[in-house]
Amino acid sequence: MTNVPDSINEFVIVGEFGYLRVPGPWEIERSGTTWTIIMPYEDMGREVPTESDEGYAAVLIADGNPIGGGIIDTVYDPQDEGETHVLVDQYAMGGVDDTEEKAIDEVYEDRNLLACALAQATHAPSGWKPDPDAPDEWAIVWIETPTGQVSWHVPRDMAEDLAPPKKDSGYDDYDREVKNNRLTRWAEGRCWC
Numbered sequence: 001m002t003n004v005p006d007s008i009n010e011f012v013i014v015g016e017f018g019y020l021r022v023p024g025p026w027e028i029e030r031s032g033t034t035w036t037i038i039m040p041y042e043d044m045g046r047e048v049p050t051e052s053d054e055g056y057a058a059v060l061i062a063d064g065n066p067i068g069g070g071i072i073d074t075v076y077d078p079q080d081e082g083e084t085h086v087l088v089d090q091y092a093m094g095g096v097d098d099t100e101e102k103a104i105d106e107v108y109e110d111r112n113l114l115a116c117a118l119a120q121a122t123h124a125p126s127g128w129k130p131d132p133d134a135p136d137e138w139a140i141v142w143i144e145t146p147t148g149q150v151s152w153h154v155p156r157d158m159a160e161d162l163a164p165p166k167k168d169s170g171y172d173d174y175d176r177e178v179k180n181n182r183l184t185r186w187a188e189g190r191c192w193c
Helices: 105-119 156-162 176-188
Strands: 005-015 018-030 034-041 056-062 065-076 083-089 128-130 139-145 148-155
Touching: 005 105, 018 105, 018 156, 034 056, 034 065, 056 083, 056 105, 065 105, 065 128, 083 156, 105 139, 105 148, 105 156, 139 156, 139 176, 148 156
Parallel strands: none
Antiparallel strands: 005 018, 005 056, 018 034, 034 083, 056 065, 065 083, 128 139, 139 148
16 A cells, blocks of 8 residues: 555535535544544634535645545534544445445445546546537536546536536547546556646
8 A cells, every 4th residue: 555644735525506615634543434534623614514525525635645535524623622523535435334235326326426526636637528528418527637538427517517627628439447547546656647
């Protein structure tokens, strides 16, 4: 595993409200698939995550580069510590009981929110464009990474509300496997734009 920094400069929360940048710096800890963002009361500004943000997507940013993210699983105040903890789980079940399978709609909503959050958080060229086959219903959120373009189909209204500005882009006929290889190489190389 790549070295994990002990702090981030900011994190971005994405939900039906749009997106919210929460400037830091904040101390972070990682355990398994869960990131904990530690926010001392005296350092918190006006924009503070609350329990109402649980279930939203979040991207953690260190030195201008996304380093991780997932779904906000829990926001809580440890007793007598004078801080708020935000737990972000890259494999969060969104509050579904462990014995239940997550509904496909929930999986796609999580994925779509993460695609929009990543496109917003990265400094790589990114945007969205209408899907040529269903322009009123679907959009394509895209990012030009150093390893090649990656993109996701998301509901158009979500792209309009949450993704970077509408911009056209080329397409080199990559498929899902090529896209995932590009994402893997981008993450392994920590080559964030």
